[in-house]
Amino acid sequence: MKNSTTEPPGSLRNTVSNPSHTVQIAKAPSKGRLRATKTKFSSVDQLVFATRPDMPVHIVRPATITSTAKWFLKQFPGDVLFAVKTNPDPIVLATLAKAGVAHFDVASLGEVKLVAENVPSAEMYFMHPVKSREAIHAAYYDYGVRSYSLDSLEELTKILQVTGYARDLNLYVRLSIPNEHAAMSLCGKFGVATHDAAELLIETRKVAAKLGVCFHVGSQCMDPSAYVTAMALTANLVRETGVKLDVLDIGGGFPSVYPGMTPPSLSSYMETIRAALKAEPLFASCQIVCEPGRALVAEGGSTLVRVELRKAGMLYINDGVYGSLFDAGTPAFVYPVRAIRMGGEVSQQMQEFSFYGPTCDSLDVMHGPFTLPSDIREGDWIEIGQLGAYGATMRTNFNGFRSDATVEVADKPLLSIFGTN
Ligand SMILES: *Cc1c(COP(=O)(O)O)cnc(C)c1O
Numbered sequence: 001m002k003n004s005t006t007e008p009p010g011s012l013r014n015t016v017s018n019p020s021h022t023v024q025i026a027k028a029p030s031k032g033r034l035r036a037t038k039t040k041f042s043s044v045d046q047l048v049f050a051t052r053p054d055m056p057v058h059i060v061r062p063a064t065i066t067s068t069a070k071w072f073l074k075q076f077p078g079d080v081l082f083a084v085k086t087n088p089d090p091i092v093l094a095t096l097a098k099a100g101v102a103h104f105d106v107a108s109l110g111e112v113k114l115v116a117e118n119v120p121s122a123e124m125y126f127m128h129p130v131k132s133r134e135a136i137h138a139a140y141y142d143y144g145v146r147s148y149s150l151d152s153l154e155e156l157t158k159i160l161q162v163t164g165y166a167r168d169l170n171l172y173v174r175l176s177i178p179n180e181h182a183a184m185s186l187c188g189k190f191g192v193a194t195h196d197a198a199e200l201l202i203e204t205r206k207v208a209a210k211l212g213v214c215f216h217v218g219s220q221c222m223d224p225s226a227y228v229t230a231m232a233l234t235a236n237l238v239r240e241t242g243v244k245l246d247v248l249d250i251g252g253g254f255p256s257v258y259p260g261m262t263p264p265s266l267s268s269y270m271e272t273i274r275a276a277l278k279a280e281p282l283f284a285s286c287q288i289v290c291e292p293g294r295a296l297v298a299e300g301g302s303t304l305v306r307v308e309l310r311k312a313g314m315l316y317i318n319d320g321v322y323g324s325l326f327d328a329g330t331p332a333f334v335y336p337v338r339a340i341r342m343g344g345e346v347s348q349q350m351q352e353f354s355f356y357g358p359t360c361d362s363l364d365v366m367h368g369p370f371t372l373p374s375d376i377r378e379g380d381w382i383e384i385g386q387l388g389a390y391g392a393t394m395r396t397n398f399n400g401f402r403s404d405a406t407v408e409v410a411d412k413p414l415l416s417i418f419g420t421n
Pocket residue numbers: 083085086105127128216218219220251252253254291292293294295
């Protein structure tokens with residue numbers, strides 16, 4: 001790629017030439033919008049060369065999402081629910097639906113509406129154990145949602161009162177189970193302790209059309225045995241209480257791959273789960289369900305940022321923890337990165353950097369380390385990978401930095417769990 005010297009920051013270019021073709025760029029001076037008429041590019045490089053974006057760009061790789069979804073649907077011995085909170089982008093929802101994902105795990109009325117609009121045929125499961133009465137009412141009467149999770153007798157009563165003691169409810173009791181193998185624990189806030197669950201299971205059984213048990217082993221679960229432990233706890237509980245179980249929902253937690261955090265292969269999770277199901281006669285007559293978020297979409301998205309200033313080993317970039325990089329902040333996830341420079345080569349020599357986000361808050365810092373060319377500088381772009389999960393979904397408009405620019409690309413992700421094992 002040959003290009004003239006570095007542009008002054010913020011300049012508008014109407015035409016960008018490259019050896020193969022010329023891309024026309026609409027002259028749209030408004031901020032917060034990608035200055036391009038196109039929203040699909042063959043690659044991230046082509047996007048940068050064609051548009052030189054001065055705001056963060058959320059990148060979707062539909063082909064990657066499609067192949068991951070098809071893999072999950074083929075490998076998991078039951079229904080695959082997409083956990084919508086991970087990435088509610090309409091392109092992502094439509095891509096998953098087209099790949100065959102028919103079930104969606106939603107946690108708010110906002111998500112119910114979003115899925116109804118984008119995937120009218122979807123079957124939704126309202127899996128937040130604490131819902132407002134208004135949300136339950138609208139979900140049940142306006143959107144036909146019949147599946148709900150709960151972890152208390154109070155929530156059970158609430159669901160029954162709001163739905164007029166409906167007889168067609170599929171009710172999932174959320175258990176609190178150990179999250180010791182997960183990068184992010186999800187057992188502190190929700191879930192009934194197994195020793196308190198018997199009464200709730202018995203009471204729920206009396207009023208449920210279908211009784212389910214659900215749990216979450218924690219996000220980015222690094223050991224497939226966590227599912228086996230949770231399934232054994234479930235089986236013991238069901239046996240002790242003597243209820244008939246219709247659905248076993250093993251939740252999300254399936255991992256993706258990050259620098260320094262390589263989990264066992266996803267195939268080994270599937271094999272372990274299949275073996276545990278086979279070994280437990282109680283589950284033979286159950287419908288089996290899972291709720292992956294991260295593993296379905298992480299590889300299918302990136303964020304493209306620009307370096308606005310360098311101070312030694314710190315790069316001031318134009319997205320941060322109030323944008324799509326929340327998990328790079330305190331949770332300290334490390335993401336794969338790649339530098340892109342217009343009109344020149346970057347150094348082959350690599351160095352570790354940390355990032356500052358664009359807001360004025362000192363908490364807007366991402367320690368990484370992120371390994372990039374040693375001569376990276378203002379005006380270079382960085383593609384930050386594995387952000388298809390818990391990336392753009394987290395962004396806020398704090399300090400006025402929200403970017404809504406979203407584009408689709410057709411090239412390969414920076415890192416793939418399917419390539420590493
Ligand atoms: C967040 C969440 C998920 C998805 O978890 P991942 O770790 O991203 O797979 C699934 N189910 C529930 C109830 C959740 O809260």
